[in-house]
Structure formats: structure tokens, C-alpha cells
Amino acid sequence: MCGIIGIISKCNSNVVFDIVNGLEKLEYRGYDSAGVVVVGDNGLQRLRTVGKLKNLEDKLKVNPISGAIGIGHTRWATHGKATEENAHPVLTKDVALVHNGIIENYKELKSDLLQKGYKFESQTDSEVAAVYLQMQLDNGFDPREAFRKMLRAVKGTYAFLVIFKNRPDMIFCARNKSPMAVGFGKDVCVGSDASSISANCSEIVYLDDGDYAEVTKNGATFFDNDFKVVDKCRVAVTDDLINTGKGGYSHYMIKEIMEQPSAIRKTLLSNDVPEAFFDNISRILILACGTSYHAGLVGKYWFEKYLRIPTHVEIASEYRYRSPVIEDNTLVLVITQSGETIDSLEAMEYVKKNNSTCRLAAISNVLNSAISRSADCVFHTEAGVEVGVASTKAFTAQLTVLAKLAFSKNSKLLSQLQNLPQACEDSLLLKNDIDKIAYKIKDCVNAIYLGRDSLYPIALEGALKLKEISYIHAEGFAAGEMKHGPIALIDDVVPIICLCPSGDMFDKMFSNIQVAQARGKNIILFTDSVGAGSFDGSVEKIILPSINQELYPILYSIPLQLLAYVVTVLKGEDVDKPRNLAKSVTVE
């Protein structure tokens, strides 16, 4: 993953502050270490620290560096531990480099360079690219030739930014499967995403795989895979790319939870489903990861029930490695918040290569992302920039698009969707009740989430939310499956969080809860006022607004997000930047 940024000031002012600001917007991509390098009269000056960006900011106060051209990096470790020596920028005598991706042939390159007498300081794969460049300079090649030779030598995925000591007016950058945008405005910038450079730029060019660019304060020249100059289209920086900060909230996650009614409202207003969208489609294949995969599982329940089209949901990271049968006329739906998840992108490309009769659609929260650009058709979730690593508003917006698709031939259900934003708004008022539950479970080691039918994926998602930010081990189960094994986990302390509103599945779910209650003491119920009437005071109850049962997955996601949030705050963990995670997963 990792976030990279480069800035060239047009008026020769110091870019370090702007680089750090940009890195702050990229920290969602990783926060194991951070670093910056500038080039100027004093040559290449570098500063790096382990841990979050704040540490780099503190170090810069004590040891300021300055220059009108610089590159920065925030790391999500792949090769080598999160230490300062493994932090980027990587430096040699004449080269500074930042890298996002994985250089797959780094061992061969490294052993060759070692044999030639070059030394290495880190355990990273990235360092071979920098040392390789140094070798080419030592062999007498100029920076451009050295850069091109390096691009030919490395195999794998990359977004590179490189500065040469002897070319202090230029940033060289290249992309293969790792995102990169070049921006123009007050300054000329390069970043892993448009949001990181939007403060300084009004127009953006997205690099495609195999492209490289030479960037100066006067603009950029773009080259394709054959090093031929190419014209690239500039697009305006739009509001949906701009991270507007925490807006007075203590964390992005709670701000984003609170934004859900508006995100759902906006998503309902856009994304009209073309009349003939499902014509000649014999099946639907949904490809996604993590939370987006859970949205896909809900989609399966809805699509099969209301469109009667067989639907398969696949974990994108598994899909292309198991020789799947891709039937003709399949509608492939890739669901993604970031639009950059490499597993989802590659699964989509695999379908493209192997069956040309398939139609490829994406549900994406980022316009112009790699997945959005690769799909034949895009439904855009209008959630706005999501910064918290734990996905919240993007998830319910994905579900909203899926509901619009699934109910597109059912006018009664389509009109029911209009009740959602208000019901979601009312559910946010339950925060005080949820605070009390959170106190009770914050010290637990394990938690169980139970649901049935389309609330089963929401049990999975509730458990994922809790475990990824609070580090409490949580598992979601289909409630009817408990008796086939997981029931052994129940004891007097483990919280059993049950999704049991009134409706078609209520009686079955009620029985499953009785079975759990006969063995455990800590039942927490999320229900509506009708459902609550069937339970006595021995269970904790959170009572949600009433709504059409088909919309439960969207509504019931919200209190589970709140629960995970409050538990994590009580535990004093970093809600927005949980350990080991990154928001945009661009390595396999």
C-alpha cells in the first residue's frame, strides 16, 4: 500500500510543509513510518521516523529541512519491519526514491548489485530500485536513461517517485498497478491519490499502468510503456476528492457514521438503473473484499429474491487463482470503496481476459479510480471521501446502490427506500444506549454476532468492525449454524450480539436466541419495538426504528458501527488508524 507524494513549487518556496499535509491525507494507506526528502543547494536532505506522521512532524520541528522540490512517503510495511532504516525515502549517493508496491524480482536484482559491490542499508524490496538507478548513473547514463533502464529491470507493482541530485528541477514518476495522479495548479504535484494533492492543484492527470512522467515546475511530459510521448487528459479536481477534515468530531469514523443519512440520500438521488440493465443477463457474479464483500453478500439475498437471477459472491483475492468457470452473459459487479483494491481490480481483469461476453460494472466510491475506469459501467456511491480505515458510510451507500438495483423492477420497494435516510437518522440517536452496552463489552476477549437471512452478512460486518478497530476477537455466524459447532464458544461472559427485528425470520431467530440464552448470560439484542415485546428483561435491548424488513441490512449496520466505535474509544485505541491496517489495499 503506502502513500507517496511529490511537490515542485512554482515559486521556489519550501515544499516540506505541503508534503507533510499531503502525507496526512495519505496516512489511510499506511502509517508504519514516514519520511521526506528535498533537493536543493545542499544536495539531498532526508528525514525519516518510525510510526505515525506526527513523529515526523515533531522531528522536523527540531531538525528542519527545506527545498523547493521534494518527495514524501507514508509506509505500510511489506518487506522489512517498521524501522527507521526501512523507512522511505530510500537514499543513495545521488538518488532519492519512494515506492508503493512490491518489486517481485528484488532478490535477483539485489544479489547482482551486491556482487557488483553495491551496499544496502535496509531489508526493503524498494531499495534495489534506488541502488539500481545509482549503478546506472555510475555507468555514465543520465537520469532519464537510468530511470528507463530501472523500469525495464524491475518486475512487480509500483508507483515510483525519484529525484536525482544532479537533476534538481525534476521528479521522475512511474506507475504499474499502484495508483498515481499528477496535479497542476499553484504547484505541480504527484500523489497516490487526487485528494492528497488537491490543496495545491485544480487539474489532475491519472497515469495508466506502464506510464511514466517527467515532471518539472513548467508541467509534465508523459510517456507510455514504449517510452513514446503520450497526451493525457486533464480532469478538474472535484469536491468528492476533497477531504474536508473531521468537522468538529473527535474521529473521522464517528463523523462518517453520522454522515450516513446524507450519503444514503445522495446515493438514492443518483444511480438510476437503466431500464434494460439486466436484459440478457443469465447470472450475476459479485467480486469484492472485506466490508465490500459483505455488501455483496447482502446483494445476493436481494438479487435472487427480487430479480430471480442466480448470484455468486466471491472473495476477490481468491477468485482468479482457482480457475473459476466464467459463464457467458454474466454481469460482473465489482464492489469497492477505494476503487483501487488490487485483488478486486485483478479479479475484474481476469474476467475481462477470459470471457468477452461478460458485462463489467462497478460500485465505487471514487470516480476515476482504477476500478471505475476499467468497468463498462459505474454506479457511484455518493458517500464522499471516507478517511477512517473502518468503512462505514461507504458500506451503507454500497448497500443502497445494491438495493436500487435489486428493487429496480419493484416500485413498492423502491418507494420504501425513501424512508431510509430518516430511519438511519433516528438510529443515530441510539448512541447513548449503545454507550451503556459498550461499557459492558469493552473488556471482553471474544464476541459473537448472530443474524439470519440478509442480516447474516450484517452479523459478519458487525464482527469485522469490532475486531478491526478494538482488537476484540469477534465472529459473525448465521444463527441457524450455531448448533453445528460455534455454540461451543458460548459461556457466561461472551457477548452474543443478536440481530432480531420483527418479520419473516423472527420466529426462527427467536428460537436460536433461546438456545444461546440457555447456555450464556450476555445476550445483546438489536430489534424493533415489535420484536422487543417477545423478550424479557434478561437480555439487553437496543430498539431501532421500524422499517420495511428488506431494508434491515442498511439500518442495522449503523448501531453495530456505533458499538464498535464506542468500545474502541473506551479502550483508548486509535479508531481511525488501527494497527497493521491500511485503507486502500494496493498490494496482493
Ligand code: M6R
Ligand atoms: O476499497 P475497498 O472497498 O475495495 O476495500 C476492501 C476492504 O479492504 C475494506 O472493505 C476493508 O475490509 C475495511 N477495512 C473494512 O472496514
